[in-house]
Amino acid sequence: MRKASAPQIDTLKALITNARRVVFFGGAGVSTESGIPDFRSEDGVFKALSRYGRSPEELLSIGFFRREPHTFYTYYKELLASPNANPNAAHLALSKLEQQGKLTAVITQNIDGLHQLAGSKTVLELHGSMLRNYCMACGRRYTLRYVLDALGAAGAAGVPRCVCGGMIRPDIVMYGEQLDDAVIEAAVSHISAADLLIVGGTSLVVYPAAGLLRYFSGDNLVVINKSDTAVDEQAALCIHAPIGETLGACVA
Numbered sequence: 001m002r003k004a005s006a007p008q009i010d011t012l013k014a015l016i017t018n019a020r021r022v023v024f025f026g027g028a029g030v031s032t033e034s035g036i037p038d039f040r041s042e043d044g045v046f047k048a049l050s051r052y053g054r055s056p057e058e059l060l061s062i063g064f065f066r067r068e069p070h071t072f073y074t075y076y077k078e079l080l081a082s083p084n085a086n087p088n089a090a091h092l093a094l095s096k097l098e099q100q101g102k103l104t105a106v107i108t109q110n111i112d113g114l115h116q117l118a119g120s121k122t123v124l125e126l127h128g129s130m131l132r133n134y135c136m137a138c139g140r141r142y143t144l145r146y147v148l149d150a151l152g153a154a155g156a157a158g159v160p161r162c163v164c165g166g167m168i169r170p171d172i173v174m175y176g177e178q179l180d181d182a183v184i185e186a187a188v189s190h191i192s193a194a195d196l197l198i199v200g201g202t203s204l205v206v207y208p209a210a211g212l213l214r215y216f217s218g219d220n221l222v223v224i225n226k227s228d229t230a231v232d233e234q235a236a237l238c239i240h241a242p243i244g245e246t247l248g249a250c251v252a
Contacts, residue, residue, distance in 0.1 A: 045080065128170070142168055
């Protein structure tokens with residue numbers, strides 16, 4: 001596995017030191033070092049979903065959830081829910097940058113809540129959070145632990161139910177649903193005001209989230225991702241290496 005070179009680490013340190021408003025935009029690759037699989041790699045969620053005989057986009061859609069909630073929750077519990085995951089060096093480094101007054105926001109496509117667990121305060125969750133769940137009938141809120149315990153008690157074909165009898169769903173954005181307007185507006189505001197935008201752990205193929213990068217007009221764009229992205233050529237610095245290891249080496 002490739003590692004960031006010493007000159008790359010030094011350059012990133014200098015860019016962070018000289019920046020006044022840093023924003024981080026991240027995806028599934030940020031959490032792989034916490035043991036959470038990404039979506040599109042050979043060992044990712046999409047590959048695992050292939051055994052269900054339908055496209056991942058269908059299986060992760062709001063229409064499918066409503067038609068076959070029992071099937072949704074079968075693979076949700078196995079492949080998506082990660083109640084025991086802990087923040088890795090990337091999450092901790094970003095939290096430190098916020099505490100130091102450098103980082104103004106984390107904008108994440110992840111639903112695992114690890115940025116907040118690491119201590120970050122300003123986290124914009126584009127696709128919601130598995131840690132939040134609610135009844136589709138009455139709106140009552142539930143924790144992830146409640147949902148997983150309910151699934152365990154209900155058996156293989158069960159779905160979690162509210163005390164009112166309604167079905168509980170995770171507060172995540174599924175295919176066929178719109179991103180939250182308030183979250184998008186806040187993300188655009190932070191990106192527009194940033195002088196350093198660090199993009200990490202994302203191949204930038206998921207829209208409309210990836211389209212937010214067009215609002216950046218600051219001094220420097222940095223990309224930290226194991227594989228190529230569509231904005232590599234625009235970046236002042238591009239590092240093809242694990243993001244936790246890289247950011248951990250840059251933030252004291």
